[in-house]
Amino acid sequence: MNINNTITLTNGTEIPVLGYGTWQTTDFEECVNGVKSALTAGYRHIDTAQMYGNEHLVGEGIRQSEVPREEIFLTSKLDNTNHGFVKTKKAIDESLNCLGVKYLDLFLIHWPVVEGHEHNWREENIETWRAIENAYDAGKLKAIGLSNFKVEHLENLLPHCRIKPMVNQLRLHPGVMQEETVALSREHGMAIQAWSPLSPISRMQDNERINDMTDKYKKSIAQLLLRYSLQKDYISLTKSVHEDRIKENFEIFNFTIDQSDMEYLDLWKWEGDVFL
Numbered sequence: 001m002n003i004n005n006t007i008t009l010t011n012g013t014e015i016p017v018l019g020y021g022t023w024q025t026t027d028f029e030e031c032v033n034g035v036k037s038a039l040t041a042g043y044r045h046i047d048t049a050q051m052y053g054n055e056h057l058v059g060e061g062i063r064q065s066e067v068p069r070e071e072i073f074l075t076s077k078l079d080n081t082n083h084g085f086v087k088t089k090k091a092i093d094e095s096l097n098c099l100g101v102k103y104l105d106l107f108l109i110h111w112p113v114v115e116g117h118e119h120n121w122r123e124e125n126i127e128t129w130r131a132i133e134n135a136y137d138a139g140k141l142k143a144i145g146l147s148n149f150k151v152e153h154l155e156n157l158l159p160h161c162r163i164k165p166m167v168n169q170l171r172l173h174p175g176v177m178q179e180e181t182v183a184l185s186r187e188h189g190m191a192i193q194a195w196s197p198l199s200p201i202s203r204m205q206d207n208e209r210i211n212d213m214t215d216k217y218k219k220s221i222a223q224l225l226l227r228y229s230l231q232k233d234y235i236s237l238t239k240s241v242h243e244d245r246i247k248e249n250f251e252i253f254n255f256t257i258d259q260s261d262m263e264y265l266d267l268w269k270w271e272g273d274v275f276l
């Protein structure tokens with residue numbers, strides 16, 4: 001992370017290290033107001049997806065905020081029903097129309113393996129990526145990448161890429177480290193984005209060591225988890241529909257978690273199943 005709280009992707013694009021997520025926000029008021037509140041609070045990075053069904057609302061929130069489009073880093077992701085060269089090409093134009101923008105700052109393949117396509121995901125990802133590369137060449141997408149691609153999926157796709165993916169967006173937080181995938185992605189130049197960084201909140205509330213940390217840093221558990229994510233060199237995505245939490249989650253640039261507390265969080269165990 002540099003002084004502007006951004007990371008530079010391999011093609012020179014600057015991406016703010018904290019993004020406002022919009023998953024599970026399909027209510028008009030919640031989504032439009034959430035995006036506006038985030039932009040007012042200082043976020044300049046918004047994450048949506050075709051699958052969230054809210055691109056039109058995210059676009060509306062951006063327009064209502066009156067923050068100039070060029071100041072905002074805007075990401076969307078390909079729906080699972082749109083894999084393949086022809087469908088992907090069309091879906092990118094649909095995202096641009098829905099959002100009401102001329103370009104996206106980042107576009108990702110949301111999931112590598114689509115239900116019902118377990119037999120042909122290898123070929124399909126290669127074709128999908130080819131359409132994404134073409135849209136990048138055409139200037140519709142300023143940066144391109146992947147999401148939820150694990151080692152097997154990366155090893156299949158990477159040898160066929162004319163333009164290397166610049167990002168891999170993964171579920172990452174204490175208890176979910178995905179070390180091998182992170183290492184391989186970084187080896188190939190990808191920046192790492194972390195989704196659902198606040199997942200452990202409820203499980204950490206009665207933890208004495210965590211409560212000591214909230215006292216010591218004078219920060220909430222949410223702020224600790226987001227700061228942890230930044231100190232792991234992830235680009236962290238967080239979502240709230242509440243203005244006070246949106247602001248709280250942005251106040252993470254004025255403290256540093258020390259090494260021993262980072263190590264504690266690195267080793268914290270998630271009990272039970274976790275969806276990846």
Ligand SMILES: NC(=O)c1ccc[n+]([C@@H]2O[C@H](COP(=O)([O-])OP(=O)(O)OC[C@H]3O[C@@H](n4cnc5c(N)ncnc54)[C@H](OP(=O)(O)O)[C@@H]3O)[C@@H](O)[C@H]2O)c1
Nearest residue numbers: 021022023047147195196197198222237238239240241245
């Ligand atoms: N690539 C993928 O497959 C994928 C998957 C999932 C998510 N994502 C992206 O990543 C973004 C972040 O993930 P996420 O939505 O799971 O976000 P998150 O920030 O990890 O968690 C959001 C949840 O935490 C609550 N919350 C937010 N701030 C809080 C605070 N300060 N204190 C207590 N609770 C708080 C929210 O509730 P309230 O809204 O009620 O405040 C919401 O229930 C998504 O929105 C989406 O854009 C990508």
